[in-house]
Amino acid sequence: MNKTIAVFVIVLILSGCSIHPIPITLKQHQQRLSQDQSALQANQQPLTAPLALSDAMARAIRYNLNHRINLLHGALSAQELTTARLELLPKLTAQAGYNYRSNINASSSESIETGTETLEPSTSTDQEITEASLSFTWSVLDFGLSYVRAKQQADRYLMAKEHIRKIAHQIMLDVRSAYWRTVAQQRLMKYIDKIMTQAENALKDSEVIRKKRLQSPYTALSYQRDILLIIRELHILRKNVLPAKAELAKLINVLPSSNIQVIEPAANAMWLPDPPMTLNEFEQYALLHRPELINEVYKERITAAETKAAMLQLLPHLKLQAAGHYNSNDFLVNQHWGDIGFDISYNLLGTFSQLSRLKTAKEKQNIIQLNRLAMHMAVLSQVHISWQAYYQAIDEFKASSHFSEIEQKIVHHVRVNAKKNRLGKNELLRAELNHLLGKLRRDLSYADVHNTFGQLLVASGIDVLPKTVTDNTLDGWASSIEQKMQTLGDISFVNNF
Incomplete structure (x- = not known):
């Protein structure tokens, strides 16, 4: 028996000493890469048509990896809440064991006065013993503390849900921004390569004309300067706008190389979102619904519960217990028995540490209250700034739209005169470049209008996502999001801007 144990211990020691670092091979990395690429697009509906904004938002909320990670964190928090509730139960412990001796557990006695043996060697224990017990223990203090901890975990679960709301707000804002910049990029790429090639050729021709003195140097250089300024802008x-499609692809969880197409509103059908509230109503709504403010309230409740926990730990420790036992020892008169009892204890020196902990908890509560007040002011400022930024973006869009209309009329006039040979191709190219520049400015300022409107919604804590969706398909989500956007004033209609 002893030899077997010794051999077992030696084997364990040798196996521990034989562990060496094993690097991951290139083949294993390739397998991981293949698995990851397959997992990225698993259970995901492919792109088959140009995306509307609601379609892009629906795909982001269904497929965006960051959002899915936060949903899993929320599920984990819910499981931790279930665990905290179960810890409220008393402890019910089942125990069983087996004991074997290689010889008899015998003993003798000797007189403490004479030192002589007074009893021949005897035993009261079998060589093989099986024992079992079932014990019930309930601590009043542990129950109180577990109750407080469960309440704290419930608040943490609610905080996790608010964090998911906050992440969803940010994802919707990012999708909105990337979508409208993708619209601008998509329009730009139809014309820019061709017009830029023409501009580069025109610059070369102008330089040749200047060197041959077919035109005054000042006129040629002024023309080149004008063209270069337009090209630089x-x-x-x-x-x-170039990264817009890649950013949108990441948000809706498709490969950056995917051919993403978005629906482009016509120039005469660009709508301006109409805020559903006044500035004061936005501010009041934000104070009631911003995830950060709600989380500050939950933090305050958690800290208040910590104060209660510190007060509970100042109380004596009362434990109630009951148990049933069995022992196979044949020498026992009663092989089955039960017991019941209680004990009470109090850590006298622990009082000082608990009083310090109580004071610390109260200080934390004061800090969190001040943080909440600071967050209150920050939220009001963010709403106010977002409101001003939105209307400033509208003014800039109206100006750039008016500028684009003028450039459209100018280029039309120049084209007509160029056909009649009244104007040269240099003037036509300059007008075409300015026309393209005006359209791009208009599209980017329009994207900024929608982006600032999204920032206003985020600053106010307004959910773009519906609370309930009857149809859990991708199209169902897109339809529900579009309906919710209509209620928020982000609807498709022509404004007289």
Whole structure:
């Protein structure tokens, strides 16, 4: 028996010493890559038609990985709440065991006065013993603390739900911004390559004309400067919209190389969102519904519960217990028996640490109250700033739209005169470039209108997502989101701007 145990211990020691670092092979990395790529698009409806804004939002809320991660965190928080509730139950412990001795557990006695043996060696224990017990224990203090902890976990679960709301708000805002910049990019890419090639050729021709002195140097250089200024601004604006499709692809969980197409509103059918509330109503709604403010209230409740927990720990520890036992030892008179009892204890020196903890909890509660008040002011400021930014974006869009209309009329006039040979191709190219620049400015300012409107909704804590969806399909989500957007004033109609 002893030899077997020794051999077992030696084997364990040797196996522990034989562990070495094992790097992941290239083949394993390739397998992981293949599995990840398959998992990214699993159970996902493919893109088959141009996306409306509601379609993009529906795809983001169904397929966006960050949102799915936060949903799993919410599910985990719910499971932790269930665990906290179960900890309120008393402890019911079942125990069983087996004991074997290689020889008899015998003993003798000797006199403490003479030192002589007074009893021949005897035993009261079998060599093999089986025992079992079932014990019930309930601690009043542990129950009170578990109740407080369960209430705190319930508030943490509610905080997790508010965090999911906040993430959903941000995802919807990001989708809105990426969508309208994708509209601008999609329109731009239809014309820009061709017109930029023409501009580069015109610059080369102008330089040749200047060198041959077929035109005054000042006129040629002024023309080149004008064209280069327009091209530079086009490059800057194009830089702002080029990542839009890739950003939208990430948000709706498709590969960046996917051919994403979005629905483009006609130039005469661009609608301006109509806020459903006044500024004061937005502010009041935000104070009631912003996830951050609601979470501050839950934090305050959690800290208040921590104060109660510290007060409970100042009380004595009372434990009630009852148990039933069985022992197979044949020498026992009673092999089955039960017992019941209670004990009470109090850690006298622990009082000082609990009083300090109570004071700390109260200080934390004061800090959280101040944080909530600071958040209150921050929310009001964010709503006010978002409101001003929205109407400023509308003014900029109206100005850029008017500018685009003028450029449209100018280029039309230049085209007509160019056909009649009244104007040269250089003037036509300059007008075409300015026309393209005006359209891009208009589209980007229009995207900014919708982005600032989305920021106003986020600052106010307004949910773009419906609370309930009767049809859980992708089309059902898109339809419900579109209906919700209509109630928020983000609807498709022509404004007289």
